[in-house]
Amino acid sequence: MTDTPSASSGTPLWKSLETVIAIFTIIMIVVYLFLRYGWGGSETIQNLPLWSVLLLGGTPLVWGLLVKMVHREFGSDLLAGISIVVSVILGEYLAGSLVVLMLSGGEALEAYAVRSASSVLQALSKRMPSVAHRKTDSLIEDISLDQIEINDTIVIFPHEICPIDGVVLEGHGVMDESYLTGEPYMMSKTPGSQVLSGAINGEAALIVRAEKRAVDSRYARIMEVMQASEQHRPHMRRLADKLGAWYTPLAVLIGIAAWALSGDPVRFLAVMVVATPCPLLIAIPVAIIGSISLAARRAIIVRDPTSLETADTCRTIIFDKTGTLTYGEPQLTEQLYAPGFHGSEVLSLVGSLEQFSKHPLSQAILDAMQAAKAVVHEATEISEPPGQGLRGTVAGRSIEITSRKKLLKQQPELESQLPEQVGGLECAILIDDQYAGTYRFRDTPRTDGLSFINHLSPKHQFQRMMLVSGDRESEVRYLAEQVGIDDVYFSQSPEQKLEIVNDETAQANTIFVGDGINDAPALVAATVGVAFGQNSDVTTEAADVIVMDSSLQKIDEFLHISRRMRRIALQSAIGGMGLSLLGMLLAAFGYLPPVAGAISQEVIDVLAVLNALRVAIPPKALIDFNPDGQA
Known part of the structure; x- marks a missing residue:
């Protein structure tokens, strides 16, 4: 459809240099231990595996760290190189080989955990069909998407994904456009209706005239925006790098001062041994891995470990509408009846007929009927001409369910009897050719939405809550009023969503919560992108965090897991570095020789790691709002 980077999921784990070094180091350490404790022999032969590690593995790592130093990037890994x-x-x-293993293994796991830009584009590409069905006279032939020309006649079979933007020429059916537009309903398609590339066709075949070539379609445009947002995503500094930025030069300064004042280079070496930043290289990753495990047990998949470090620093949270703050399904919200008609009777008659319909709103009526325990009658003479509504006879009475527009076209005199038109969807009901009532439908807000939004500022220090949706103004404002959000954007395209998220992220760290393909660029651009459910492989590839069961409680749990991880990681790192600084001072004054310094550093490492392991122990509670009622 459009030119994209290589559709790979990134460099395979086993092909990266860091991974090769880590595996090689593990093997050589095992060989060394065997030679020393199981085979014997001279010390030179015993050390050969370790020398090979330091030469073949340590050299490229140290060289890479030297390059960083030239560019004035003083992270914790630079001190590891010195070590x-x-x-x-x-x-x-x-000891040197173990540092090589820590450094290479940590970078390999990091590269594996953090998804690459191409994985998102790969998911986008895989979702589209590779061929389209072009109709010429009575012949249907399969062609590649790049062969589609404007005004070509394309056949879209049931359950296929629409390959182009166009107009329906023949056929009646529905399409799921929610991932693209934010509209939560199956959209009816009749001759003259617009169709969007990427939409999922229903159960009826449609014949469509192409209005754009595939490379110019709506879906291709989303891919372009996705690629641009990946390329311009800012690099987030890791927690260990921030701490290492001052710890590393301080450790080197202490070592040089000890050497200069004493004239003994051994003191510099002793300081460096004590200064090995294992609390940064081990304790923080341990805290992150433990938090990822805890989140997974809570049905929260953390794809990018950076999100755990940064979520608690976010001060702006941006929500998509459909499927995030709403359930993503239409529900019957209002039943308005004309004088002389009783609600339970009308619902019983309408529901008895709707059970034979495939209309997108029929299930909402059946759910309401079941909840009201209405009587089900036998329906006969059922007909549902495409685009003409539903008709039938129920309990001896003529029932017709149609739209306001079609009703007024047939009986314009009924306009004064109809209720005022508002947002959402509606249908008009005729019983024995008399207007009986109007049913209104909306994508209803989640029951815990208001209490969740209201607790974000006092409990998580969010300064701004925003609702950004591709849905219509009436629907978005209705939801905003229900959940208590004042900052509202509606009818937003993926490009506009991306621009909003970029602007907000430039001012403060952001969290974006969405679930549709149209949210993918914004998910990538936000500091932390959270995808609800597994509705699309595109959104799950674009997101940093995936909430499996689409619950606002899980968002709160993730925020608490992030805060707890950050607190424990800082305790481990800063506490370990504090003890290391004390050891460095002792080494600087000659009270801690290199061997004793190495032993003391191992003790510090154990204490830091043990504290970091606490993060995997589930706390008593991970939510702090009332999910069953108002805040």
Whole structure:
């Protein structure tokens, strides 16, 4: 459809340099332990595996860190590189090999956990059909999408994804456009109706005239926006890098000062051994992995570990409408009846007829009928001409269910009897050719929406809550009033959503919550993108976090998991670095020689890791709002 990067899911784990080094290091350490404790032999032979690790594995890692140093990037991993060099000088080859393993293994796991830009584009590409069915006279032939020309006649079979933007020429059916437009309903399609590329066809075949080539379609445009948002996504500094930015130069400064004041280079080496940043290289990843595990047990999939570090720093949260703050399904919200007609009787008659309909709103009426325990009557003479409404005879009475527009076209004198038209969808009911009432439908807000929104500011320090939707103004404003959001944007295209998220993220860290393909660019552009459910492989690829069961409670749980992870990680890292600083001072004054410093650093590492492991223990509660009532 459009030119995109290679449709791969990123470099395979086993092909990255860091992964090869990590695996090689593990093997060589095992060989070393066998030679030393199981085989014996000279010390030179025993050390050969460790020398190979430091030469083949340590050299490229240290070189990469030197490049970072030239660019003035002083992260915690730079100190690890110094530690590798120091361990070689001291003859502590096993310690140096373990640092190589920590550094390469951490980077390999990080590269694997963080999804690549191409994976999202791959999901977008896979979703579209590879061929279209072009009709010429009575012949139907399969062609590639790039062969479609404007005004070509395209056949879309049942349950297929529409390959182009166009207009229906023949056929009557419905299409699911919710992932593209934000409209929560199956949209009726009759001759003259517009169709969008990427929409899912219903159970009836449609014949469509192409109005655009595939590369110019709506879906292709979303892919272009997706690619642009990936390329311009800002790099987030990791927590360990932020702490290492001051810890690393401080450790080097202490070591140089100790050397300069004492004249003994061994003191510099001792300081470097004590300064090995294991609380940063191990404790923080342990806290992150533990939090990912805890989240997974709560049906929350964390795809990008950075989201756990940054979610608690976000001060703006942006919601899509359909399927996030609403249930994504139409429900019968109002039943308005003309004088002389009783509600339960009308619902019984209408529901008895609707059970034979495939109209997108029929299920909402049947749900209301079941909830009211209305009587089901036998229906006969049922007909549902495409685009003409539903007719039938129920309990000896003539029933017709149609739209306001079609009703007034047939009986314009009824205009004064109809209720005022408002937002949402509606249908008019005729019983024995008399106007009996109007049913109104809306995509209803989640019951816990108001209490959830109201608790975000006092409990999570959000300063701004926004509702950004592709749906109509009346629907978006209706929802905003129900859940208590004042900052509202409606009828927004994916490009406009992306622009809003970019503007907001430039001012403060943002969380975007959505579930449709039209949300994918915004999910990528936000500081943290949260996708509801698994409605689309595109959104799950674009999101940093996936909430499996589409619950606002899970959003709250994720925020608490993030805050708890950050708190425990900082405790482990800062506490470990504090003890390391004390050890560095002792080493600087000659009270802690290199070997003793290495042992003390191992003790500090164990304490930091044990504290970090606490993060995987589930707390008593992970939500702090009332999901059953108002805030």
